[in-house]
Amino acid sequence: MKTHGSAVWSGGIKDGKGAISTQSGAIKDHPYGFASRFEGKPGTNPEELIGAAHAGCFTMALSLILGEAGLTAEQMNTKAEVTLDKLDDGYAITAVHLMLEAKIPGADDARFQELAGKAKANCPVSKLLNANITLDAKLV
Template identity: 65%
Template sequence: MIKTAWAIWKGGFKDGGGTISTETGVLNDAPYGFKARFENGDGTNPEELIGAAHAACFSMALSLMLGESGLTPEKIETHAKVTLEKVGDGFEITASHLSVVAKIPGADQAKFEEIANQAKIGCPVSKLMKANITMDVKLES
């Protein structure tokens, strides 16, 4: 299974801007840029999108693992806080913190924590941080 998204950037780092789109059309030329990333300006940014992806992926993984344990959640609400920090001469995404509140009939706190920890490790977006990133490049004239 392969899913596609793309970004188009025009201009310099601080004065330029770009758009982000997905093959499903959920994001269609969504604006992003320096101000959205570093100054809380309008638009989105990579860290926000990673946070949304991590929260969604984790929630789905948790639902799956709860179901495998005979539990069906009524609601799982996950917030992800992704940290971008200056490290050395550049920036790094250093953390993603998940805050989870769930309503699961028949579950106790200990079982919930056990399954949530398994979902945190097993979620494909959690594993992304260790992924092999490949690339091909082409310069247009």
């Protein structure tokens, strides 16, 4: 399976402007630039898109793992906080912190933590990232 995202850019790093799109059209020509990435201005940035992708991938992987354990989530809410740090040789995504709240009938906390940890380690986006990935999983 292959899919793609794309970006266009015009101008310099600080005064330039870009747009990001996805193959599906879920994101189409969404603006991004220096100000949205580093100054908190409106627009998107690659890190928040990676966060959304990681949250979605992890949550879907956990759904599979729960099913294999005979459990079904009533609801799971995941946030992925992505850290972009300036290093000596440029910028790097150094960490992703996954925060999960889940309502899973019949699950006990010990088993839930084990299964959530397995999903964190094995979802395809976790495997892609060369970052410290941490998890706070809360059964509600």
